[in-house]
Amino acid sequence: MSVLSLAIPSKGRLKEKSEAFLMEQGFEVRQIGGERGYQAEITGLGEVDMRLLSAREIAQGIIDGTIHAGVTGEDLLHDLAPTGPEDFHVAERLGFGGADVIVAVPQAWIDVDTMSDLEAAGAAFRKAHHRRLRVATKYMRLTRRFFAAKSVGEYRLVESAGATEAAPATGAADVIVDITSTGATLKANGLKIVSDGIILKSEAVLAVSANASWSPAALKSLSLLRGAAKIEKLLTLKNLNSHS
Ligand SMILES: Nc1ncnc2c1ncn2[C@@H]1O[C@H](COP(=O)(O)OP(=O)(O)OP(=O)(O)O)[C@@H](O)[C@H]1O
Ligand SMILES: O=P(O)(O)OC[C@H]1O[C@H](OP(=O)(O)OP(=O)(O)O)[C@H](O)[C@@H]1O
Structure with missing residues (x-):
């Protein structure tokens, strides 16, 4: 995975507020194929693999390391993580979906x-x-x-x-x-x-995978997201250590 894979819910109660969280920062999500299209693009974060999935799939992908970052519920992350909170980082609690x-x-x-x-x-x-x-x-x-x-x-x-x-x-x-x-x-x-x-x-959180592999481009895009800069530093350090 060379570019950041970023996911937000495709439907349900977290969808609109997740889009708004990104929009507030100037990152616009555009769904391809209208309201129910599951493909999307995002502007302002560089090249990004933008995915629209269910909140449960996002939590699972972050834990597995197939998704770098995304918006999902803490309940799902804690329930699906085999080793608990070591499988993911919470970049920011978002104040909705409580x-x-x-x-x-x-x-x-x-x-x-x-x-x-x-x-x-x-x-x-x-x-x-x-x-x-x-x-x-x-x-x-x-x-x-x-x-x-x-x-x-x-x-x-x-x-x-x-x-x-x-x-x-x-x-x-x-x-x-x-x-x-x-x-x-x-x-x-x-x-x-x-x-x-x-x-x-x-509540809904911006979560970052502790199990994904990271390229410099993916880390750069991540660092632009509100709340994620501190996680990006941590991951960069971890990447440097694992290569030294
Ligand atoms: N009243 C609520 N009931 C259920 N989930 C809630 C509620 N309020 C907030 N949430 C949060 O929203 C998350 C996703 O729920 P939502 O109902 O949007 O998904 P869903 O469409 O039910 O997902 P799926 O269809 O895959 O089960 C929950 O895991 C939880 O974190
Ligand atoms: O405390 P309350 O405000 O009553 O909300 C709780 C209910 O909301 C959710 O169900 P939902 O209606 O989303 O259906 P679901 O079982 O498909 O998630 C959840 O599973 C609870 O059943």
Whole structure:
């Protein structure tokens, strides 16, 4: 990869604000083929391989090193990174796309207020029903890490493909881990947040790969992005050291 590969979301709630973040700095993204075209160009950053992808694909590409930099959600970066924050650098938190990744249980569970109550409920549940409590989520790694940090082991993960909040009502799971912003979806589904169950306060970030290979041209383009100059210095140093 000789030029900077830069990605922003192609649709969804982060798209317009990501374009605005670049536009504020004089870098205009032009989609080829109109609103739904997935190819794009950007002006002002030199030669750049501009990509429009889903927020999840951007996070994955930054972690794999197939994308140098991009705008995505911190929740996705933290969940998809196998070794955690060592796989990416946050150049700037962007002040939009804010939401919390939380643990929620049915409101009817009056005895469960904390993660430690959840562990106790899990043990009681296993005795009574001969199976573990099921936790539905898209956030498989974040959930495993957080439950282990809270010493909760009496559970089994069920991977959710969407509409996670419906899982307790449909019987697909008992507990959920999902993202919330207004809380309306949790409320509508009769769920409450466990008091010490806030896993991550996420927002949109400009993230830079710690695993990509960098050419001088890619580093130069990166350094022009707001918040990224300090990361560019770090990467240049790392590049020099690895070649010396
Ligand atoms: N209320 C919210 N619900 C979900 N995500 C939110 C919310 N508020 C902010 N976000 C952020 O937006 C990111 C992407 O969500 P968005 O809904 O735009 O993508 P998506 O179109 O659902 O992606 P995909 O279709 O690939 O699942 C989330 O990972 C999170 O960082
Ligand atoms: O706290 P709230 O403001 O209610 O927002 C939270 C909901 O928004 C998202 O779903 P979305 O509607 O984007 O659908 P998705 O499941 O396809 O992401 C997220 O998965 C939650 O379900």
